Amino acid sequence: MTAPRPGGLHADAVRVLRDWRPPDPAQEQLRGEFLRHLADHPDGVWRECAAGHITASTAVMDDSGSRVLLTLHGKLKAWLQLGGHCEPGDTTLAEAALREAVEESGIADLRLLPDPVQIDRHRVPCHPQGSYHLDVQYVAIAPPQARHRISGESDDLRWFPVDAIPEPTDDVVRRLVARATAAL
Numbered sequence: 092m093t094a095p096r097p098g099g100l101h102a103d104a105v106r107v108l109r110d111w112r113p114p115d116p117a118q119e120q121l122r123g124e125f126l127r128h129l130a131d132h133p134d135g136v137w138r139e140c141a142a143g144h145i146t147a148s149t150a151v152m153d154d155s156g157s158r159v160l161l162t163l164h165g166k167l168k169a170w171l172q173l174g175g176h177c178e179p180g181d182t183t184l185a186e187a188a189l190r191e192a193v194e195e196s197g198i199a200d201l202r203l204l205p206d207p208v209q210i211d212r213h214r215v216p217c218h219p220q221g222s223y224h225l226d227v228q229y230v231a232i233a234p235p236q237a238r239h240r241i242s243g244e245s246d247d248l249r250w251f252p253v254d255a256i257p258e259p260t261d262d263v264v265r266r267l268v269a270r271a272t273a274a275l
Contacts, residue, residue, distance in 0.1 A: 100136045103183045104145050105129050107227065111207055114270065121210050125225050135225075138176045143212070143223030147181075147188035148174020149203070149231045150271035151196055153250060156232075159268050160196055160239060161257070163247035170251075170260040172228065172267055175244075188229040196248065197240030201231040208270040211263045230271040 108126050113119040128143060129135045136145040150172045151160040161170040173195040174188060181187040189203045211226045233239075241248045251257055253272050256265055 100177055100181055100183065100187075101129065101133060104136050104227070107184050107207065108210075114209065118209060121212060124212065125210060125227075128225060136177050138217060141218045141220065141222055143225055144176070144217075145184070146174060146176055146224040146226045147184050147191060147229065148172045148226050149188045149192040149201075149229045150208070150267050151192055151198070151201060151231050151233055152253075152271055152275060153233050153237070154235045156272060156275040157253060158250040159253055159256075159271065160198075160233065160248065160250055161260075161264070162195055162242075162245040163249075165244050165246050168246070168259070170257045171264060174226065174228070184227050185229065188227070189231065192231050195242045195244060196233075197242070198233050198237045200234045200237070202234075204230045204232070204274060208274050209267055211267075213263070228267050230274050232275070 108122055113122050132140050132142055134140045138144055162173055164171050173192045175191045177187045185203055189201060192201055193199055207227045207229050209228050211228060213224055215222055215224050239248055253268050256268060
């Protein structure tokens with residue numbers, strides 16, 4: 092796990108986003124929106140923040156970098172990367188991303204790359220009036236012959252070749268897998 096940062100999870104999220112080098116101008120603009128959100132919302136890393144909240148997700152890659160582990164999300168009925176809400180015990184975004192990936196994959200020995208590869212903002216029904224996930228997306232590498240298990244949040248969990256992402260999914264997942272592959 093990553094060592095805790097002074098100032099808690101909110102401060103770590105600000106640091107991660109401030110220090111991160113976005114791969115393109117659209118990601119740079121989105122990074123600015125995430126940082127403004129955190130400046131305006133001291134609770135912006137928690138699910139209770141109705142205006143939107145930071146989440147952490149992970150593209151889990153096999154040790155060869157040729158396959159990605161995706162979950163068929165139980166509520167959304169789409170193939171997605173692993174991830175979710177930050178929890179009170181999380182002290183860093185990297186810790187939250189790794190915790191979610193381990194919980195949802197059942198693979199205990201994942202190795203998380205230190206920096207995010209992309210961010211995404213999407214509408215979700217976390218609150219009666221709707222809310223946004225401001226998702227910070229990482230990459231983790233599974234050990235050789237890793238065995239996964241389906242969590243209660245998934246309808247299915249499978250390895251897919253990086254060039255054969257299943258449907259239904261979205262362009263965010265496709266870009267994440269491409270950036271994950273390039274990061275290895």
